[in-house]
Amino acid sequence: MSPVPEPILRALSFPSESKASLSTSGLGSGFTSTGIIHAQVPGKIGTDERRYFVKTSSNGKAAEEMFQGESESLNAIAASVPGFCPQALARGPLDEPGTKGKTHFLVTEFLQLGGKMGRSTSDETTLAHRLGRLHTTSAPPDPNTGRRRFGFPVPTFCGDTKQPNRFHDSWAEFYANERLLTILATSEERNGPDAGLREAVEKTAYKVVPRLLGDGHLGYTSSGEGEGIVPVVVHGDLWSGNADWGRIVGSGRDETPGDVVYDPSACYGHSEFELGIMHMFGGFGPRFFDQYHRIVPKTEPVAEYVDRVELYEL
Structure with a gap:
């Protein structure tokens, strides 16, 4: 155990008589250092x-942006599905005022993990039900336009790859520009140009994406009936390592245990976008998808569902 740094204590607004310690034993991550804060906070009755x-x-600006995302x-x-993931409570520079901040922190509610993912088809705490609820809740309107748009208020990171998430009225434009072409540009910056890769990605972005995801097509039957798609919150990095059975504890409120998710890279997008990573990395079997699609039906044209999921795996 070690003392909790003062900037974190200030951000959490602990009363002066509180006691807190930080444990980092056995914890770690590819891009960050992690730990658990144990605190004794005066309450109405006792502690x-x-x-x-x-x-x-300690990655400076990148760390600040990553934790904001x-x-x-x-x-x-x-906000859409309480208890489905921990809330973020505080973030900021860890360095003392007056120094050039390089180290940043993020504090969230604590997830106590362990057990088996929900198996019951009727249990509303299973991943299928909670994810289905997330994907049937419309994203909030863009405060600047009042319209529900595809994007996200801030950039996010998938691994160490930055995703700008600029807002678009068209889902096809968002997926082509904010995902495929953005990742191509990042690859070229890090690894150098590759003419064959650029040709393949641009052909996909400019021909395949409009064909499968274009306005007036996605969300409509072959006879032209439908209402298009509405943006919802998608986790954005939902592979089996970012989901488990668990419960939010030590938050001062009683949360229902169930299947939970963490380490998101969210955006407001097409619900099926979530399924690309889920299919690609595995860990979610046919039973899960059967349960999920009872809550979130496959988007029209249903005949192109497999094509769309393969496109989203990119």
């Missing part, structure tokens, strides 16, 4: 035992 999860990174992603999911 409340609290627990928090904390991440830190994760914070907004967590809170977007939690």
Whole structure:
């Protein structure tokens, strides 16, 4: 155990008589350092035992943007489906005022993980039901236009790849520009140009994406009936390692245990976009997708469902 840094204590607004310690034993991550804050906070009757999860990174501006994206992603999911993921509680520079801040932190509610993912088809705490609820809840309107648009208020990161998430009225334009072409540009910046790769990605972005995801087509039957698609919050990095059975504890409120998700890279997008990573990395069997699609029917044209999921795997 070690003392909790003062900037974190200030951000959490602990009363002065609180006691808190930080444990990092056995914890780690590819891009950040992680730990658990144990706190004793004066309550109305006696002392409340609290627990928090904390991440830190010394990657300067990249760390600041990464934690902002994760914070907004967590809170977007939690706002739509309470208890489905931990809420972000505080973030900021870890360095003392007056120094050139390189280290940043993110504090979230604590997830106590362990057990088996929900198996019951009728249990509303299973991943299928909670994800289905997330994907049937319309994203909030863009405050600047009042319209529900595809994008996200801040950039997010998938691994260490930055995703700008600029808003678009068209889902096809968002997927082509903010995902395929953005990742192509990142690849060329890091690895150098590759003419064959650029040709393949541009052909996909300019021909395949409009064909499968274009306005007036996605969300409509072959006879032209439908209403298009409405943006919803998608986790954005939902592979089996980012989902488990668990419960939010030490938050001062009683959350229902069930299947939970974490480490999101969210955006407001097409619900089926979520399924690309889920299919690609595995861990979610036919039974899960059967349960999920009872809640979130496959988007029209249903005959192109498999093509769309393969496109989203890119």
